[in-house]
Amino acid sequence: MSNLLPHSDDLDFWRLYDTSVPARPANVACPPLLELAGYVDDRLDGAARERLEAHLSDCLECRDAIVHARGALESVASSGDVASPLAVIRRARTLRARGTRGRHVLRRIGRWGVAAAFAALAAVGGLEAGAATSGPQTTVETALQDELSFGLLDETRFEDDPLITWPVELGVESGEEQ
Amino acid sequence: MDVDIQACIDGDPRAWDQFVTRWSKLIFSAVNRAVLRGPGAGSPRDLVEDIVQEVFVRLIKDDCRLLRTYDPARAGLSTWLTLVARSVAIDRLRRKARPVRSLEASEETLAVARTPEDQPTADTPSIPLHVLTSRQRLVLRLLFDEERSVEEVARFLAVDPQTVRSTKHKALSRLRAHLSLQPESPGMGRSG
Incomplete structure (x- = not known):
């Protein structure tokens, strides 16, 4: 294995100098994760690749992200790595079902809103149509309460972290501690 | 699917x-x-x-x-x-x-791993990395700072291991050539 390691004379030479850099360069935003992913997948053109490698040469965290991504992809591809997380799948499926319910609710609100308007006009005109609107309105209130509680839970779980640089492009920082 | x-x-x-x-x-x-x-x-x-x-x-x-x-x-x-x-x-x-x-502890954790004797002092000159290409700098960082093997660096860069060796050699040659022109450089006269 030693023949794979850097030549000791070269390493000694390197260590004669101060080559240390911070884990993440100051005042420089790390590239978006999509760009790092493009590097791993070899989809960057020459200029973009060179630009990214210039960043990587100074950013330990992004280098580690590349190493992690390659390792995780190879691991899953070769061995399956871990057991299929059925509990995770169930939870995640439920999540989207709850998260998308708002759109269906809004569509229903739209339909019921029209019905309610007709009913109001009918009531003003002396027609007996008011009873047709009472059931749906109650259902709407219940559904909206569900959506509201889900939204509150969401926000409290994912407060922004003041010490982590998130925004880049994705809202996800791309570094990792060693 | x-x-x-x-x-x-x-x-x-x-x-x-x-x-x-x-x-x-x-x-x-x-x-x-x-x-x-x-x-x-x-x-x-x-x-x-x-x-x-x-x-x-x-x-x-x-x-x-x-x-x-x-x-x-x-x-x-x-x-x-x-x-x-x-x-x-x-x-x-x-x-x-x-x-x-x-x-402070986080910064220590994040710093590139070095043993105490490897820590640069105030007198340690900075290496003139600007004379290198970004690829050369990256190769030296991966090989020397992170002490990765040539094969690991090749996998990182998605290139052949021989390309890594060649890039390393060119980078060090360029650094040594540059430093040999500098007065009182700690890298002067060293070969490798």
Whole structure:
């Protein structure tokens, strides 16, 4: 294995100098994760690749992200790595079902809103149509309460972290501690 | 199994089910790997599963703001999701660790690993990395700062190991040539 390691004379030479850099360069935003992913997948053109490698040469965290991504992809591809997380799948499926319910609710609100308007006009005109609107309105209130509680839970779980640089492009920082 | 990302964004529950089924294993694996390497020992299954759930939440949060940023023309979905999963995991681990770790301790953890005798002193000259190409700098960092093998560096760069050796040789030659022109350089006269 030693023949794979850097030549000791070269390493000694390197260590004669101060080559240390911070884990993440100051005042420089790390590239978006999509760009790092493009590097791993070899989809960057020459200029973009060179630009990214210039960043990587100074950013330990992004280098580690590349190493992690390659390792995780190879691991899953070769061995399956871990057991299929059925509990995770169930939870995640439920999540989207709850998260998308708002759109269906809004569509229903739209339909019921029209019905309610007709009913109001009918009531003003002396027609007996008011009873047709009472059931749906109650259902709407219940559904909206569900959506509201889900939204509150969401926000409290994912407060922004003041010490982590998130925004880049994705809202996800791309570094990792060693 | 191809998953229709746009259908997920549009709120199609079936597409989301397929997305979760297709990618949960990869995301789980990426999170597990990040947790194993992160601060704190072991990989508590509950924590990993919780972070995986957080990854899915982040993808669809704010009307799928994160998922919408994915562009299939720029990278594979599996690679991108792996990086997203890692980032969410690291974020969670840092949040978890913060109450007991000072910023100073974090900086120490993040610093490039060196033994005490390797630590540069105030008198240690900086290496003139500007004379190198970005690829050369990256190769030297991976080989010497991170002490990775030539094969590991080749895998990182997706190139042949011989290319790594050649790049290293050219980089060191260029550095030594540059330093030999400098007065009282610690690298003067050394070969290798």
